[in-house]
Amino acid sequence: MAKAELLKAAHRRVSLPSGELWLDYKDAVDTPYIRLNEKTKPTHSKSDINDLVVFDHEGEELVGIEIIDITGQLRYANPS
Numbered sequence: 001m002a003k004a005e006l007l008k009a010a011h012r013r014v015s016l017p018s019g020e021l022w023l024d025y026k027d028a029v030d031t032p033y034i035r036l037n038e039k040t041k042p043t044h045s046k047s048d049i050n051d052l053v054v055f056d057h058e059g060e061e062l063v064g065i066e067i068i069d070i071t072g073q074l075r076y077a078n079p080s
Helices: 003-013 070-077
Strands: 022-026 031-035 044-048 053-058 061-067
Touching: 003 022, 003 031, 003 061, 003 070
Parallel strands: none
Antiparallel strands: 022 031, 031 061, 044 053, 053 061
């Protein structure tokens, strides 16, 4: 899946800030990691178990979002 497609899919799952985003994608588990800053050092994470989303924070600042099984979630949310 291309970067633009992944970011479009991510926008359907979570609210992303405007501006530049950095994307890492683990194809084997269909999981994008979206960094909100080029260099991040998360200090803790908060999970939304129901949506399979992990929010990484550096102090109080949100610095990264991981969406587990992104295309599987989209199929479930929008069955065809």
